[in-house]
Amino acid sequence: MADVxxxxxxxxxxxxxxxxxxxxxxxxxxFFGAQGWTRDPRAAKVAFDAETAAFMEAEGRAGFVANIVxxxxxxxxxxxxxxFPVASHYREAMRQKGPSIHPDMGKQADYPLxx
Amino acid sequence: xYRYDEFDERFVRERVAQFRHQVERRLDxxxxxxxxxxxxxxxxxxxxxxxxMLRVAIPYGTLNARQLRQLxxxxxxxxxxxxxxxxxxxxxxNWPKLKDVPEILDLLADVEMHCIQTSGNCIRNVTSDQxxxxxxxxxxxxxxxxxLIRQWSSLHPxxxxxxxxxxxxxxxxEHDRAAIxxxxxxxxxxxxxxxxxVGYEVIVGGGLGRTPMIGKVIRDFLxxxxxxxxxxxxxxxxxxxxxxxxxxxxxVKILVHETGPEEFIRRVEAEYAQLNGPTIxxxxxxxxxxxxxxxxxxxxxxxxxxxxLDAARRADPALDRFVEQNGFAHKQPxxxxxxxxxxxxxxxxxxxxxxxxxxxxxxxxxxxxxxLRVTHSQNLVLPxxxxxxxxxxxxxxQAAGLATANAGLVTDIIACPGLDYCALATARSIPIAxxxxxxxxxxxxxxxxxxxxxxxxxxxxxxxxxxxxxIGILGLEKAGVENYQITVGGDATENAALGERLGPGIxxxxxxxxxxxxxxxxxxxxxxxxxxxxTVRRAGxxxxxxxxxxxxxxxxxxxxxxxxxxx
Numbered sequence: 110m111a112d113v114x115x116x117x118x119x120x121x122x123x124x125x126x127x128x129x130x131x132x133x134x135x136x137x138x139x140f141f142g143a144q145g146w147t148r149d150p151r152a153a154k155v156a157f158d159a160e161t162a163a164f165m166e167a168e169g170r171a172g173f174v175a176n177i178v179x180x181x182x183x184x185x186x187x188x189x190x191x192x193f194p195v196a197s198h199y200r201e202a203m204r205q206k207g208p209s210i211h212p213d214m215g216k217q218a219d220y221p222l223x224x
Numbered sequence: 225x226y227r228y229d230e231f232d233e234r235f236v237r238e239r240v241a242q243f244r245h246q247v248e249r250r251l252d253x254x255x256x257x258x259x260x261x262x263x264x265x266x267x268x269x270x271x272x273x274x275x276x277m278l279r280v281a282i283p284y285g286t287l288n289a290r291q292l293r294q295l296x297x298x299x300x301x302x303x304x305x306x307x308x309x310x311x312x313x314x315x316x317x318n319w320p321k322l323k324d325v326p327e328i329l330d331l332l333a334d335v336e337m338h339c340i341q342t343s344g345n346c347i348r349n350v351t352s353d354q355x356x357x358x359x360x361x362x363x364x365x366x367x368x369x370x371x372l373i374r375q376w377s378s379l380h381p382x383x384x385x386x387x388x389x390x391x392x393x394x395x396x397x398e399h400d401r402a403a404i405x406x407x408x409x410x411x412x413x414x415x416x417x418x419x420x421x422v423g424y425e426v427i428v429g430g431g432l433g434r435t436p437m438i439g440k441v442i443r444d445f446l447x448x449x450x451x452x453x454x455x456x457x458x459x460x461x462x463x464x465x466x467x468x469x470x471x472x473x474x475x476v477k478i479l480v481h482e483t484g485p486e487e488f489i490r491r492v493e494a495e496y497a498q499l500n501g502p503t504i505x506x507x508x509x510x511x512x513x514x515x516x517x518x519x520x521x522x523x524x525x526x527x528x529x530x531x532x533l534d535a536a537r538r539a540d541p542a543l544d545r546f547v548e549q550n551g552f553a554h555k556q557p558x559x560x561x562x563x564x565x566x567x568x569x570x571x572x573x574x575x576x577x578x579x580x581x582x583x584x585x586x587x588x589x590x591x592x593x594x595x596l597r598v599t600h601s602q603n604l605v606l607p608x609x610x611x612x613x614x615x616x617x618x619x620x621x622q623a624a625g626l627a628t629a630n631a632g633l634v635t636d637i638i639a640c641p642g643l644d645y646c647a648l649a650t651a652r653s654i655p656i657a658x659x660x661x662x663x664x665x666x667x668x669x670x671x672x673x674x675x676x677x678x679x680x681x682x683x684x685x686x687x688x689x690x691x692x693x694x695i696g697i698l699g700l701e702k703a704g705v706e707n708y709q710i711t712v713g714g715d716a717t718e719n720a721a722l723g724e725r726l727g728p729g730i731x732x733x734x735x736x737x738x739x740x741x742x743x744x745x746x747x748x749x750x751x752x753x754x755x756x757x758x759t760v761r762r763a764g765x766x767x768x769x770x771x772x773x774x775x776x777x778x779x780x781x782x783x784x785x786x787x788x789x790x791x
Binding site: 131133134135136137138173175176179180197198199200203204207208209210211214215 | 322
């Protein structure tokens with residue numbers, strides 16, 4: 110993962126992006142949102158420009174230093190028909206949803222579409 | 225079963241207290257993430273895709289009912305009501321919270337369990353034959369050796385920071401059910417051909433991952449009493465000379481390969497000659513003390529066959545089928561070992577719910593001398609069941625949803641957690657296993673195909689042992705899509721072999737069809753009595769490659785047609 114992050118930093122991930130991390134205390138996937146860190150994937154703040162992406166990345170580092178989150182990094186997304194960001198890569202899309210074999214677990218269960 | 229003595233108890237409790245303090249210091253910021261990470265890993269705690277994951281050691285795969293009940297309790301209280309048995313006979317929780325882990329470790333310590341050294345660059349949990357103490361082809365129960373190694377390797381000060389992780393497997397039987405040739409060290413208990421003395425064959429440098437290797441025999445016969453000093457010599461050579469500059473070349477298999485087995489042996493023997501064996505080897509009375517814990521249970525004197533079971537099998541085809549497929553001959557007359565499959569059609573290989581654990585604990589307690597085993601193929605075993613009791617056991621297993629009669633068949637698939645959970649994975653494994661199992665769900669068809677170990681890994685690290693699957697499946701990423709490479713001819717037994725690729729990688733939805741095509745080649749090519757792997761060995765790879773390629777060609781043709789609707 111370190112290699113992926115280094116590469117992303119050097120080139121800058123493809124915009125738009127969201128900021129994803131794990132909550133230190135309980136391990137949950139969290140997203141940087143308008144009101145700070147949120148567990149709701151739909152509440153993730155989307156950066157459409159490099160400046161906002163850089164701001165979010167700095168927030169990620171601050172969250173890490175403050176022992177709120179671990180492993181923060183920017184994730185390229187596309188905006189779906191409902192206006193929500195969906196990760197372009199299937200791995201990150203899995204983190205937004207939860208295990209594909211358990212629709213009853215993870216984000217897809219906690220934040221069902223249409224709820 | 226082994227019971228903790230005062231030293232073991234104190235050691236595990238101290239370790240829990242240390243970890244509790246480490247978590248507190250992490251949360252208050254006095255430990256950085258970089259400082260904390262190796263500490264949590266040494267206690268089996270990973271951070272995965274969706275949550276933390278805690279790996280619990282099950283030494284040599286042996287558990288009792290009280291332990292399984294506690295594991296169920298933890299699953300209920302701190303996880304989502306289930307847990308996952310792994311290819312190293314361990315158990316993983318997928319959703320624990322960091323703040324709860326110290327309490328979980330305390331609950332484990334209450335039943336003489338821990339997570340120590342289930343991760344990190346140290347000697348990991350020692351694995352063994354699930355039929356230890358049961359199999360007729362056994363020279364000696366391998367578990368006392370496993371326990372001795374567990375005690376020797378736990379927090380061994382010299383080997384706490386090895387170049388890379390280190391896995392040891394032990395078998396006491398002629399037929400290898402512990403995959404010893406693909407471990408860093410594999411030990412086989414044997415009798416000296418001339419003297420009859422009991423000792424070990426020592427195999428070093430096996431492993432899977434991105435550079436799969438079959439281990440090399442470095443000692444044909446090591447006297448039993450010399451085990452720990454000799455292991456120490458091997459570990460010293462590895463610790464000093466194993467590569468620390470490149471984690472992909474850091475396992476002992478690379479050292480053995482690059483040094484050459486002869487030179488490696490020379491270095492180990494030179495190190496061994498310098499060691500003061502008596503100060504390292506366990507005293508004989510300690511070895512005997514440990515062995516006593518693994519004494520056979522108080523069997524009844526029974527006739528070889530059970531008239532009760534025979535009659536019940538005639539009356540109930542499902543019971544008959546279960547015993548035929550999942551029964552394993554026991555060395556004690558009148559008893560049988562039963563494999564309990566954690567591979568129901570469409571289920572998650574190796575997963576067990578808390579309710580099933582509780583039910584199974586009752587079954588093991590009542591009908592198997594309070595003992596159960598975990599297999600490296602992610603199933604469980606009731607090691608000592610009276611044949612007379614099998615009908616009642618079968619009924620209880622059915623009631624718990626644990627009576628799938630597929631041990632060793634095409635639907636008894638090993639699959640790593642893959643991208644559904646794992647942060648390292650490049651593709652999903654579990655849905656592939658589920659797809660194949662559904663395709664071959666018909667019992668008569670499975671039986672017609674016979675023994676066929678399929679093993680699936682969701683990345684090159686090969687936790688799903690795909691290299692040694694008769695059919696192996698490796699999930700990778702290709703151009704932003706999950707892609708699966710198929711190998712054939714792998715074998716994890718005493719005839720260890722690495723599978724070879726049949727052709728280009730394929731999409732997830734094509735995997736079940738490709739497996740059917742491969743199985744069709746086998747059914748066409750097989751000669752009387754041949755199981756799948758024997759046909760591959762005799763007929764070679766070519767017919768399987770041809771069948772696979774033909775499937776790809778026809779599949780692509782079908783897709784082109786689907787994409788171009790008829791005018």
